[in-house]
């Protein structure tokens with residue numbers, strides 16, 4: 001077993017710059033929904049994954065499996081999913097394998113969910129009644145928003161809820177490490193609808209492994225209006241209780 005990017009651990013002095021660099025990588029991350037065609041070198045992708053794999057996991061189980069798609073492999077998958085997405089007859093056949101969201105929504109979660117949706121559509125000039133344009137925008141997911149790199153993440157089915165927690169930490173590391181390199185991402189549960197197609201295309205043994213999520217990776221298109229979406233967060237005092 002290798003120990004990627006782990007050692008030696010040199011204690012660096014905490015400086016305003018070191019804090020700013022990490023905070024900036026975290027806080028400048030946002031979901032990007034239009035990418036430039038500029039390729040990302042394979043070494044950079046490997047670096048990001050190597051650094052991200054320093055994520056903690058219960059008893060160091062490292063439950064992540066990453067499928068890195070570029071070039072024709074990515075394009076063929078995009079074509080297959082788009083064909084299914086645009087065929088109403090296939091809608092029933094493609095359902096997510098796990099519930100990402102609650103079956104019944106309550107406030108405040110539903111309010112936040114609606115707000116981000118309408119904020120995005122508002123930027124794009126998509127009105128509430130314009131189902132056709134919503135369908136087109138939703139379909140942008142399956143083109144990886146034109147990103148040059150598509151990531152598909154899978155996990156062994158035997159792993160439990162705790163490992164999904166570990167997985168989230170890994171995913172966040174991928175996104176933050178990408179940001180540190182001037183790259184951007186969009187995590188995408190939308191791909192879960194097409195887990196059959198994706199597993200078949202990527203040769204994933206679907207009896208053993210299941211899809212967790214997809215992700216676009218690349219250079220953000222600075223001219224795209226959808227990339228100006230800034231989502232809100234509750235203030236710390238709203239979600240944290242300090243008990244002295």
Ligand SMILES: Cc1cc2nc3c(=O)[nH]c(=O)nc-3n(C[C@H](O)[C@H](O)[C@H](O)COP(=O)(O)O)c2cc1C
Nearest residue numbers: 029030031033116141186187188189190191213231
């Ligand atoms: C696991 C996960 C799955 C997501 N799936 C999608 C998706 O399928 N399509 C999409 O456009 N955004 C997706 N998002 C992005 C969220 O909408 C976004 O993180 C949220 O609105 C906060 O905005 P921010 O990422 O810009 O901070 C997903 C986010 C996460 C963490």
